[in-house]
Amino acid sequence: MAASAAATFTIGTAQTGRSLPQSNPFGLKFNSLVNFKTFSGLKAMSSIRCASELANCLKGVDVVVIPAGVPRKPGMTRDDLFNINAGIVRDLVTAVADNCPGAFIHIISNPVNSTVPIAAEILKQKGVYDPKKLFGVTTLDVVRANTFVAQKKNLRLIDVDVPVVGGHAGITILPLLSKTRPTANFTDEEIEALTVRIQNAGTEVVEAKAGAGSATLSMAYAAARFVESSLRALDGDADVYECSFVESDLTDLPFFASRVKIGRKGVEALIPTDLQGLSEYEQKALEALKPELKASIEKGIAFAQKQTVSA
Numbered sequence: 001m002a003a004s005a006a007a008t009f010t011i012g013t014a015q016t017g018r019s020l021p022q023s024n025p026f027g028l029k030f031n032s033l034v035n036f037k038t039f040s041g042l043k044a045m046s047s048i049r050c051a052s053e054l055a056n057c058l059k060g061v062d063v064v065v066i067p068a069g070v071p072r073k074p075g076m077t078r079d080d081l082f083n084i085n086a087g088i089v090r091d092l093v094t095a096v097a098d099n100c101p102g103a104f105i106h107i108i109s110n111p112v113n114s115t116v117p118i119a120a121e122i123l124k125q126k127g128v129y130d131p132k133k134l135f136g137v138t139t140l141d142v143v144r145a146n147t148f149v150a151q152k153k154n155l156r157l158i159d160v161d162v163p164v165v166g167g168h169a170g171i172t173i174l175p176l177l178s179k180t181r182p183t184a185n186f187t188d189e190e191i192e193a194l195t196v197r198i199q200n201a202g203t204e205v206v207e208a209k210a211g212a213g214s215a216t217l218s219m220a221y222a223a224a225r226f227v228e229s230s231l232r233a234l235d236g237d238a239d240v241y242e243c244s245f246v247e248s249d250l251t252d253l254p255f256f257a258s259r260v261k262i263g264r265k266g267v268e269a270l271i272p273t274d275l276q277g278l279s280e281y282e283q284k285a286l287e288a289l290k291p292e293l294k295a296s297i298e299k300g301i302a303f304a305q306k307q308t309v310s311a
């Protein structure tokens, strides 16, 4: 890594309050003093039980990943997690604002469509909001889209790239199959079936696990990919592109998932070209997702604006 930046990041789950139900909390801390490819240290923390431990864990961190919270059970929507996870994200982001305000923040906890706006509002209240450094992790949607398309079209998975835009719940997840690389032709039936499967893949896993949680392991893979991309960007790699749910002006919504270029300072550019020349199917789906995504964003903002956060 360039001399200017020591890459330190935490990944895992932070327990922020004594009254919380404790279920196997863990955290990892990596320190790379020179180059993230050669970590100089790895520290595992068995649990973080109080604010001072959380503060110590976050000091000097460049990338914070927040996967904390409850997962869905069959029959639930991601929005059904709002009441519990909104407060968890609020508290963790408050700690990030206090201890490592310049860090990239990766939000995994659902509902991402609301938890990212919550994080933004908390950071604003703390006076440290940098929209370029707040990311909703939607990488798993891309991983799924790539996988299902590769299977369908007998392509090598490593070659396939399908941008997924919008948000991270149901119809707000919009795979842009017309933008698949390498170019692939789909029938109308294939487009419908693939789109619905990608949108419902999280629910598919929740139902298969029958109450034992959601897509924990594939999410870990997706999170690792997004962290690695962030570290490459922090390391000065000028060719880092990922889809992510970020503050955006690509549509009339304040947050929107799209492909973004990530650099040392966070989002360097939103990539508008994926949204140009959409198929009729995609254009309709884009318009259809906007009311739901808007409501989820507004719900998150309203929640955060009701909180009193000490400056």
Ligand SMILES: NC(=O)C1=CN([C@@H]2O[C@H](COP(=O)(O)OP(=O)(O)OC[C@H]3O[C@@H](n4cnc5c(N)ncnc54)[C@H](O)[C@@H]3O)[C@@H](O)[C@H]2O)C=CC1
Pocket (backbone or CB within 6 Å): 013, 014, 015, 016, 017, 020, 021, 022, 023, 024, 025, 026, 067, 068, 069, 070, 071, 072, 081, 085, 088, 107, 108, 109, 110, 111, 112, 137, 138, 139, 140, 141, 168, 213, 214, 215, 216, 219
């Ligand atoms: N963005 C995405 O693509 C995905 C998001 N998720 C979301 O990630 C979250 C976690 O899912 P899983 O890892 O499958 O669940 P899990 O139950 O395996 O892990 C959740 C962790 O959060 C911790 N936790 C619970 N309450 C906490 C609190 N108050 N403060 C701090 N930590 C707390 C638990 O101790 C546990 O270690 C869920 O909200 C889930 O919906 C899951 C998969 C994909």
Ligand SMILES: O=C([O-])CC(=O)C(=O)O
Pocket (backbone or CB within 6 Å): 071, 072, 078, 110, 140, 201, 202, 203, 205, 206, 214, 215
């Ligand atoms: O579906 C869920 O609850 C977890 C999630 O976000 C996903 O797997 O995409």
